[in-house]
Amino acid sequence: MRANPTLDVTKAWEIQAHKHNRPLxxxxxxxxxxxxxxxxxxxxxxxxxxSSGEKLTLSGHTSWIHTVAFHATEKRLLAGDLxxxxxxxxxxxSPPAVQWAVQEAHQTWVQAIIATPDGKHWVTxxxxxxxxIWNAGDGKLSGELPGHDTEVYSLAVHPQxxxxxxxxxxxQIFLWNLETRLRERSFDAxxxxxxxxxxxxxxxxxxxLAFDAEGAQLAAGGMTDAESNAFCPGKPAVLVFDFASxxxxxxxxxxxxxxxxIKGLCFLPGGIIAAQGEHLNATSSLEFFGPDKxxxxxxxxxxxxxxxxxxxxxxxxxxxSFVNNGRGGNGRHSTPAEYxxxxxxxxxxxxxxxxxxx
Amino acid sequence: xxxxxxxxxxxxxxxxxxxxxxxxxxxxGSLNIGILLTPSVAADVRQQGKQVLFIWxxxxxxxxxSWDPKPRSEFGGPYRAISTSVPGVEFSELVPHTARQMDxxxxxxxxxxxxxNHSTGVARVQRGDPKNRGVDYPFLGSALAKLLPPPTNNLPxxxxxxxxxxxxxxxxxxxxGARYGALTLGEGKPPIHIIRPNGIDDPRxxxxxxxxxxxxxxxxxxxxxxxxxxxxxxxxxxxxxxxxRDLFDETGVPPADVARYGTHPLGRHLLQARRLLEAGxxxxxxxxxxxxxxxxxxxxxxxxxxxxxxxxxxIIEDLHTRGMLDNVLVVLMSEFGRTPKINTRLGRDHWPExxxxxxxxxxIKRGVVVGKTTANGAFCDGTEYDCGNLFHTIFQAVGIxxxxxxxxNNGQPLPIAHEEHSKISEVLA
Numbered sequence: 001m002r003a004n005p006t007l008d009v010t011k012a013w014e015i016q017a018h019k020h021n022r023p024l025x026x027x028x029x030x031x032x033x034x035x036x037x038x039x040x041x042x043x044x045x046x047x048x049x050x051s052s053g054e055k056l057t058l059s060g061h062t063s064w065i066h067t068v069a070f071h072a073t074e075k076r077l078l079a080g081d082l083x084x085x086x087x088x089x090x091x092x093x094s095p096p097a098v099q100w101a102v103q104e105a106h107q108t109w110v111q112a113i114i115a116t117p118d119g120k121h122w123v124t125x126x127x128x129x130x131x132x133i134w135n136a137g138d139g140k141l142s143g144e145l146p147g148h149d150t151e152v153y154s155l156a157v158h159p160q161x162x163x164x165x166x167x168x169x170x171x172q173i174f175l176w177n178l179e180t181r182l183r184e185r186s187f188d189a190x191x192x193x194x195x196x197x198x199x200x201x202x203x204x205x206x207x208x209l210a211f212d213a214e215g216a217q218l219a220a221g222g223m224t225d226a227e228s229n230a231f232c233p234g235k236p237a238v239l240v241f242d243f244a245s246x247x248x249x250x251x252x253x254x255x256x257x258x259x260x261x262i263k264g265l266c267f268l269p270g271g272i273i274a275a276q277g278e279h280l281n282a283t284s285s286l287e288f289f290g291p292d293k294x295x296x297x298x299x300x301x302x303x304x305x306x307x308x309x310x311x312x313x314x315x316x317x318x319x320x321s322f323v324n325n326g327r328g329g330n331g332r333h334s335t336p337a338e339y340x341x342x343x344x345x346x347x348x349x350x351x352x353x354x355x356x357x358x
Numbered sequence: 359x360x361x362x363x364x365x366x367x368x369x370x371x372x373x374x375x376x377x378x379x380x381x382x383x384x385x386x387g388s389l390n391i392g393i394l395l396t397p398s399v400a401a402d403v404r405q406q407g408k409q410v411l412f413i414w415x416x417x418x419x420x421x422x423x424s425w426d427p428k429p430r431s432e433f434g435g436p437y438r439a440i441s442t443s444v445p446g447v448e449f450s451e452l453v454p455h456t457a458r459q460m461d462x463x464x465x466x467x468x469x470x471x472x473x474x475n476h477s478t479g480v481a482r483v484q485r486g487d488p489k490n491r492g493v494d495y496p497f498l499g500s501a502l503a504k505l506l507p508p509p510t511n512n513l514p515x516x517x518x519x520x521x522x523x524x525x526x527x528x529x530x531x532x533x534x535g536a537r538y539g540a541l542t543l544g545e546g547k548p549p550i551h552i553i554r555p556n557g558i559d560d561p562r563x564x565x566x567x568x569x570x571x572x573x574x575x576x577x578x579x580x581x582x583x584x585x586x587x588x589x590x591x592x593x594x595x596x597x598x599x600x601x602x603r604d605l606f607d608e609t610g611v612p613p614a615d616v617a618r619y620g621t622h623p624l625g626r627h628l629l630q631a632r633r634l635l636e637a638g639x640x641x642x643x644x645x646x647x648x649x650x651x652x653x654x655x656x657x658x659x660x661x662x663x664x665x666x667x668x669x670x671x672x673i674i675e676d677l678h679t680r681g682m683l684d685n686v687l688v689v690l691m692s693e694f695g696r697t698p699k700i701n702t703r704l705g706r707d708h709w710p711e712x713x714x715x716x717x718x719x720x721x722i723k724r725g726v727v728v729g730k731t732t733a734n735g736a737f738c739d740g741t742e743y744d745c746g747n748l749f750h751t752i753f754q755a756v757g758i759x760x761x762x763x764x765x766x767n768n769g770q771p772l773p774i775a776h777e778e779h780s781k782i783s784e785v786l787a
Contacts, residue, residue, distance in 0.1 A: 041436075043430065062430065063437075064435075064436040082437075083438065109436070198521060199648065200646070200661070200662050200665060201648075201658055201661035201662055202661065203654070203658075228650075229662070230417055230649065230652065230653075232651075232653035232703070233653060278702060278704075280652055280701065281702055281703075281707075284702070303702070306704075328699060328701050330707045331474040331708065331709070331711075332697075332709075332736075339736055340432070341432050341699060342700065342701070
């Protein structure tokens, strides 16, 4: 990458697709920008050295790895799986080694992990309805943030490090003071939750959260108007709140047709929002929304994706993705010998003109 | 021959029994069976106690998230497997209550039904898919309403508890005719107007019903067989149900039972089903919709599967402790399973190739698994069973030999189950 190219999402281009034989659910760049990690449906944590191209497979989890985060300052990487297990990897050594693990960090799924900017803690969220704080060094439980009465799906830490936002299935977003560990206020994202009279389950939820660089806006991703608890089709949406007042400022809708929640969400420099969708057995999209706009300024039609992460230099965006491997949908459409899982990739997009013209 | 006639031994028994009842004015329980009926007929009469609980998870529960888990495999999904009360048999961690009842269950893991569409698959599976004879075959409940001896308790033989509206579901009966349809209890509630207005006393009510029957008879005398029989039957049924309001009175249900079954629709409806079975209803169907998890399959199964696990385990336990499991056949199934391949929305689509169902109770072995799937769970590994096999098996379990019993429709003999399929012997006691 050229040094500090001008950000231009309308010129976004695919730099590289780091492929895997199973769909990838989460991804994160290391703070140094050298590594890219991803969690897979095959229970492996994958780590690519972006300089050498080397791919490491870190095994030991016993379920899908749904969330991964890098420590702010130390060479540590924390992964959470759908058996409720946390494993902290030390990647200062080669090959990376498990520094510590917590077997029942949550009773069921670990849905989200975030590192606090001061490097002292990890925060995790689970489908057991808890938000927990762990000592970064030894993985000891440091505290719990009570209050969610349902599954907690998403976390985001305010850039100044004082506040944490957590979002749940019912569309509640709680704002926690990480110093006092008390809940200070909430944001109303109930529109992202649907429970009609004939539903057997709650559908939707705050599937993603992101603060802008200044900490002035909080964005929440998900979907509204779910039509059933079976197909779970809804209208993908990003709600953008004013952080100071808690008021809903914008509701962003993807331009391309998609029917799943927005799980991939992040702010880019300049207040641009990137949102990645899901679409049932069809092409979805990665869309970019300018500051104060509700219509996307650029759309990339692509496979469904489940997570976005911005490179520390702010000019590359990684998408943990599904990759089609043969016809899907009802029935098998192939011989038993040919019947195989769909694939995955972490696709890295350059957010600038690759020709160097801008 | 009467268009609704049948070559089943049971209806021969029924007519004889009915004559006996009319002549003696006695109930079946007071008949001296050993004197009035031959030994073979007496044996048949004893089969009148057979009942069926048919639980239908419409849309298709995932076999991988329930009865045939394949953890840590290519298509296994994120959930773990847990032990059951039968050593060596594992279920998904989402069904811990049912796992404890496995010693009373039989699981068939090699259902392969080929039809991947709801619109055709639901009807095909519930009709048993006999060869095309140009007629609509009855759903299982209607078939058994025809083939089993008529109940002597004046309760409808086929009752269906489902979400939404109730009514009389005559379409289930197919060529058998509307009277073999299902009396449907929307949300488990009684049919509307079951409570007689206070201004109508017994004599007036009797007079009304007598007048109705007279008018019906006049109509029947001038017309060929018509839907009148079904209308008359439904009126008679309603008349009987008005005397059994206790079936719908929940005030006497112990709170502990409510807690054990759960307050969600399946919990309430299966508890209601138990009460109907206890009252002697012959065939009780319970339907739950919205199991078609194309999107967000794993979050949805985490929310939905406990809603069948808890009350299903409770009703199996209750039928067992009440000594009813020897007489009640329990079927738990969908129209197909779900694709091993996980789609873009982290969902599973329709998969008729290899899926699982549960049988229990009357005529069924306990604590067995029949059939298996490949290591990745995608295909049957060995003998596959279609819904025709299932119908032969269900009929056999309640004492009907599908190889010897036929329907007769307008003079045309029709098999009651697919002629090229046979019973699943491994699952039969």
